Amino acid sequence: MVEVKSESKRHKGVGKISGRQRVTMHDIARVAGCSQATVSLVLNNNESVKISEQTRERVFEAAKSLGYRRAARPTPSVSEKSSFINGPIAFVVDNLAASPESVNAFDGVMQAVKSTGNLVLLAETQNDPDLEPKTLQHFLDQGVAAIVYACVFTREVEVPQILQECNTPVFLLNCFSENLRFPAVIPSDIAGGHTATNALINTGHTRIATITGEPFMQCASGRTVGYRNALASADLPYCEELVVEGNWLPSSGYSATQTLMALPNPPTAIFCQNDRMAVGCYEALKEMGKSIPNDVSVIGYDDDEIARHMSPPLTSMNLASRAMGRWVVEQLFHGPMGENRRHPLTKLECEMVERDSIAPPRMAKPPG
Template sequence: MDASAKSRRASKRVTMMDVAKAAGCSQATVSVVLNNTKDIKISAELRARVVEAARSLGYGMGGIVRRAAMPELRGGCVGFIVDQISTTPEAVNAIEGARQESWEDEVTILVAQTQGRAEHEERALERLLRAGAQGIVYMSIFTRRVAPGPAFDNLPVPMVLLNCYTSDHRFPSVVPDEINGGRMATKAMIELGHRRIGMVTGESFMEAAQDRLIGYRRALKEAGLPYDDQLIAEGSWTPTSGYEATQKLLALQDRPTAIFCQNDKMAMGCFNAIRDAGLQVPQDISVIGYDDDELGRHLRPQLTTVDLPHRAMGAWAIRQLEEQSTGGTKPPAVHKVSCTLIERASAGALSIS
């Protein structure tokens, strides 16, 4: 075989079929393993064989040669791999925070949206590395545990997880301190004199909803107030669900004097339900939201809320990539960034009649 033929073979893109051949299994099995499909049972031995074959062949890396040294970021580029960009402002805020942090170092931010699909993530990673990305930020639109595929193992550049984390903590991760955010919002109501504080939660399977509820309960406990299940109504992050959940809270014989909504969209529905009941915000019922969505500034009265620190998280991710690229100390497995209470006009002191 001549040199040019060898070169063409060496540069050939490794396919899933190549991995299947090396692992001695079907291409479908490789897909199931590498996409981390949970509802199909595959033996641990076969799973390990597929992962090892993919790693040894460099599957998902497009033949990129792995380097031991971490490149510096200055004057280079950073790749963002995001599951969703357009549905909420959080991804844009994180990217903007990263841009602001790296602007003086002339770092270019490259962004790829993947819809959370493993094959899209691998393709995005390959193309970002080919484009010269000297660091990767892997971001989820909602806080959760993730399992990046084998293509993300042994990268030639540092990687940071933003708004997500892995169970083995092999990558530095940054998430919002949701427990303290929920505690902060509830404590603000308590300090205004409220003792019956309702909560409209997001979908209960989501970590943000769980942690904000933990913070709510913690604030009640610290104030010596009892927790009452009747004061908790589940929504689904939408204005309609906030409206319906608030109706349930208002129907209680001893209704709340304040309501903490776990996001601003549900708070908007909460406002409408309160007004449709012939009541006023905050004279009759105070309301606090969460996220600091722009719509909160357009509600009347303007919405008191908790700011999600995605800009700060994006900036932290860039700093962490710089630390890793220069051999700096690794941070704690999961770094939590504090949320901020944004005080406006929808939360007022409890009026004693």
């Protein structure tokens, strides 16, 4: 995968983009303190909307500080033209509105094809067994160059028969098939859960709780495995009482936090396995008169837009949705293909975005 390293800078109230990750307009918006739509208008020199010079300068400064580089559309030579894919790319997702991850993955595809000139067509099937095959057949009849088959929740899928029988390249995004016949990419949730928990351990916490998602979902089970692995690596005990099941909604984060803080020996840090549950966690802690992070540190997951607007701004794991979209396009244009070959399942690491919701526990000294 072709990536651009972003600078690891800390921006007050916004956070630090850690590790190796291609800089996107979403990153620039987070640093500049504006919407992604504003960043797009500014960087594309679109003057149809009046934007203040101050905002424009802030966007340009954020883009410069993060090392953003706009990909120029290549002009292929005659010998190179055969390597370009003709026709639109179809992005077919089960549910677009359930969470921002699907939108972000689609945005990643859109960003990646800016340098190729391909169009991207979008359709939502809502897991409808009648609508899905009709949608796929429509795109195949239109002669699309490739189909991206995406799921809102990471899981193993049975690839529709129509895609198994077609000659059009098919890519699985946030899902995978048992036979690994199709190139597939998912987030590395085990590594993400480990990184989130380890950040709390490195700050000095030893009594760390987690509020999980629904356990039948692969992302929740993976993040919990990562949580347990991090504790084991630090030689910290795993305590069942510190693991409370949620359902991804703020209300479950609220009630789970009440349960955790009512323990005789409550945690000093809480790993919420998505940002929406972290919102409920914040509310519960504040109602108890607890200070974040002085009394209790909190880390989230997904790096939703709300994370940077919370008080204090929430440290969170940036789900690799856009990176998965870019990966698909990279594979389409440059990856190995073959109808009968097995494709290794690709797992993309989630990066931590550091903000102000983590601090050493009271009466504890920072490591080192």
